[in-house]
Amino acid sequence: SMGVLVLALLAFADGFLSLRKHLLALHRLSLGLMAITGALIAAIPFMSYAVVVRPVVLVGIADIACITAASVLAFVRGFRPARYLLVGFSIMSAAGIGFLLVRLGALPSTHVSEMGFSSGSIVLILMMALALADRIKILKAEKERSELHLRASEEQRRILSRAMEQNPALIVLTDLKGDI
Numbered sequence: 001s002m003g004v005l006v007l008a009l010l011a012f013a014d015g016f017l018s019l020r021k022h023l024l025a026l027h028r029l030s031l032g033l034m035a036i037t038g039a040l041i042a043a044i045p046f047m048s049y050a051v052v053v054r055p056v057v058l059v060g061i062a063d064i065a066c067i068t069a070a071s072v073l074a075f076v077r078g079f080r081p082a083r084y085l086l087v088g089f090s091i092m093s094a095a096g097i098g099f100l101l102v103r104l105g106a107l108p109s110t111h112v113s114e115m116g117f118s119s120g121s122i123v124l125i126l127m128m129a130l131a132l133a134d135r136i137k138i139l140k141a142e143k144e145r146s147e148l149h150l151r152a153s154e155e156q157r158r159i160l161s162r163a164m165e166q167n168p169a170l171i172v173l174t175d176l177k178g179d180i
């Protein structure tokens with residue numbers, strides 16, 4: 001289930017942060033990690049836990065690192081909603097890496113390490129909701145600016161049209177090539 005969650009987070013981060021448009025190298029890395037994660041998830045029912053746990057954990061750490069790096073780069077480049085993802089992914093990453101290290105046997109199992117991933121996931125979901133709300137707010141503001149610009153352009157066109165209709169002189173319009 002953790003692999004499916006991380007796969008969904010990779011897909012969400014890739015689309016939400018528009019990695020294909022703004023960070024193509026990270027988009028390609030994200031796609032590769034999604035393919036590897038998906039293949040490992042598909043292999044889990046056919047392999048023993050002992051065999052599959054290490055690759056799943058290592059790819060999970062790489063997935064989390066990719067998501068965090070994408071959030072950092074998007075934030076540094078001025079994408080405001082990325083700040084929520086960065087906080088959420090950082091908290092979830094710390095909890096998730098701790099959980100994965102317990103599964104690898106590198107850390108002892110404690111209540112905090114066992115429940116940290118669930119708590120981190122809840123924080124991440126809350127941060128993702130805030131990021132979506134911020135993105136919606138930005139899109140609404142952009143729409144309002146576009147509509148205002150469109151209204152101003154239409155008003156300028158109407159004024160120019162009236163001026164041309166009321167002008168007694170002959171007016172000929174051409175393009176840059178001189179075609180009428």
